[in-house]
Amino acid sequence: MFVVRQATKSDAEAIYAIETDSFSTPWSLESVIRELEEQNERIYFLVEEDGQAVAYAGAWMVYDEGQITNIAVRPESRREGYGAIVTRKLIKELFNRGMTEIFLEVRISNIAALALYRRLGFTVKGIRKSYYTNPTEDAYIMSLVKEETL
Structure with a gap:
């Protein structure tokens, strides 16, 4: 059994892990x-499965734009749908709070994340050269406009 809830400061260590x-x-x-x-x-x-944190997602809200900062799932819990679940919850909340467009960056090589974001309606808007380090890699800039989610 899993639950999705808003993360609080007391979740910091679980999110950090x-x-x-x-x-x-x-x-x-x-x-x-x-x-x-x-x-x-x-x-x-935060997504919890049997009381253990397995995934999280977060965003910044600036005027009417959401900027997804991170989406992550514990390695042993990947491919079970938690990434999609927590991302959908985040998108819904951002739009409920008045955001009209949501942006994110993703490594060009991150095929699984790209597939998820495309399934959720995000489209590529541009490229940030050498955005990531360790290893250095370009990032796609992707966005989702509120009307596109209807």
Whole structure:
């Protein structure tokens, strides 16, 4: 049994653990804590399976645009739909809060993430050269406009 809920500051260590298991250049624990403290400008959701954090997603809200910061799933819980579940919840909440367009960046080589984002309606808008490090790689800039989700 899983639940999806808004993350709080008390979830920082669980999110940080997923972060370090998922990214070659993870955010620091301090950065995760700061993100969770800024509830007016940021929103994060956590998926728990049997009480254990298995996925999270977060975004910044700037005027009427959402910027997805990170989406991550524990390696042992991937390919079970948690990424899609938490991302859909985040998208719905961003649109409910008045965002009209949502952006994200994704490694060009991240085929699984690209497939997910395309299934959810995101389209490629451009490329950020050498956006990622460790290894250096370009990123696609993708966006989802509210009307496209109807």
